[in-house]
Amino acid sequence: MRYDITLVVNGIVRRVGVPARRLLSDCLRHDLGLTGTHVGCEHGVCGCCTVLLDGEPVRSCLTFAVTVDGRQITTVEGLAGPEGMSPVQRAFAECHGLQCGFCTPGFLCTATALLRQNPTPTDEEVLEGISGNLCRCTGYQNIVKSVHRAAELMAEEEGR
Structure with missing residues (x-):
């Protein structure tokens, strides 16, 4: 079964259908094509998968995508502004x-x-x-x- 969720990723509203157990890291990388978020240990220990959820750092490899429906996510791709690097x-x-x-x-x-x-x-x-x-x-x-x-x-x- 897939669940339709809406995420605001790097300022852009994105709708995506995901299984209940899809991790946010996998949703970002595989469903949305944002491969800047890296997956290291897949246990929340290394921090490679850290993204900002409503401005706060979270481990995307420990977060189910369905739990962040309607929330703001900033990945490394979204840190830079129109003038270039942050x-x-x-x-x-x-x-x-x-x-x-x-x-x-x-x-x-x-x-x-x-x-x-x-x-x-x-x-x-x-x-x-x-x-x-x-x-x-x-x-x-x-x-x-x-x-x-x-x-x-x-x-x-x-x-x-």
């Missing part, structure tokens, strides 16, 4: 906060939510904020630098 994306590129890139979409979504809640986090707050995301390639130093640089870029854009 401050968080620019900072990760500038500070080498990515290596192979597999975990990057989850980190970008997590960092975006973190900086919305706390625009000037300390090192400890950044480490706590990204602690649910795993990277197998880095020692996290450049990821932490990237989050701080993104905070600077966001402050510059807002004139702080």
Whole structure:
């Protein structure tokens, strides 16, 4: 049996029919063709599948698509604005906060939510904020630098 759901994904209303047990990560990737959301562990441990649900980071591999009917979802594809990359994306590129890139979409979504809640986090707050995301390639130093640089870029854009 399929259930018709409506999702607002990256600002676009999308209707899709899904089985009751379809995970949000699979709906985004396979039904909607948004392959930026990566699936790593499929147990909610690695954070690669993190997307923003009504602005809050969630593990899309643990979320049934039918449970988010009518909600706002932002994937990594939706972080950039019409002018190009978001401050968080620019900072990760500038500070080498990515290596192979597999975990990057989850980190970008997590960092975006973190900086919305706390625009000037300390090192400890950044480490706590990204602690649910795993990277197998880095020692996290450049990821932490990237989050701080993104905070600077966001402050510059807002004139702080």
